[in-house]
Every structure is written in structure tokens, then in C-alpha cells.
Amino acid sequence: MPTESSDPPRRAFPGLSEDWPRRAADRIVGAVARLRKATDRPSANLARRLVYGLVMVFLAILMFVLGVIGLVRLINAYLPGDMWATYALLGAFFSGIGLTLWAKRPPRAAS
Numbered sequence: 001m002p003t004e005s006s007d008p009p010r011r012a013f014p015g016l017s018e019d020w021p022r023r024a025a026d027r028i029v030g031a032v033a034r035l036r037k038a039t040d041r042p043s044a045n046l047a048r049r050l051v052y053g054l055v056m057v058f059l060a061i062l063m064f065v066l067g068v069i070g071l072v073r074l075i076n077a078y079l080p081g082d083m084w085a086t087y088a089l090l091g092a093f094f095s096g097i098g099l100t101l102w103a104k105r106p107p108r109a110a111s
Contacts, residue, residue, distance in 0.1 A: 017023075068090075076086045 079085050
């Protein structure tokens with residue numbers, strides 16, 4: 001009875017060494033790894049920066065709104081008069097900031 005081997009017999013092609021399948025597979029794996037390195041990491045970094053940036057913008061807007069609400073309540077608690085005094089004080093403050101920034105704009109920026 002002949003003994004059967006589990007490995008199929010290799011055929012040597014003229015001009016190729018015996019380990020050409022391993023070298024071809026290594027080249028393919030290397031090319032795929034280089035392609036993945038060139039595309040996967042930059043796209044993941046971009047997505048990460050975009051998500052973190054959006055979260056930071058959302059939290060900054062939330063902090064500003066809650067800060068203004070807290071400032072209105074704080075001023076209203078300690079300023080004599082009704083709520084109109086708080087609105088007048090904060091309106092004058094924000095108008096002063098706006099006028100200062102408007103005065104510092106470059107010439108002909110509004111036209």
C-alpha cells in the first residue's frame with residue numbers, strides 16, 4: 001500500500017525558486033499593510049478629531065448659556081429693583097463689548 005502525504009506535491013516552475021508562493025504572499029500582505037497604514041490611521045484620526053471637536057463646541061455653547069442664566073439670576077438676587085435692572089446692566093455690558101469690537105475692526109470691513 002502506498003503512503004500518502006498530506007502536502008500536495010510542488011511543481012517547480014522554470015525560473016522560480018521553491019518558496020515563490022511564500023514570497024508572493026508576503027508581498028501581497030506587505031502591500032495591503034502599507035495601504036491600510038496610509039488610509040486607515042489618517043481617516044480614524046480625522047473622525048476622532050471631528051467628534052471631539054463637535055462635543056467641545058456643544059459643551060462650550062451649553063456652558064455659555066448656563067453661565068448667562070446663572071449671571072442673570074445672581075445679578076437679580078443682589079441688584080435692587082426689578083428684573084429690568086438686570087437686563088439693563090447686562091445689555092449695557094454686552095453692548096459695550098460689541099461696540100469695542102466694532103471699533104477695532106479693520107477699515108472697510110463692513111462694506
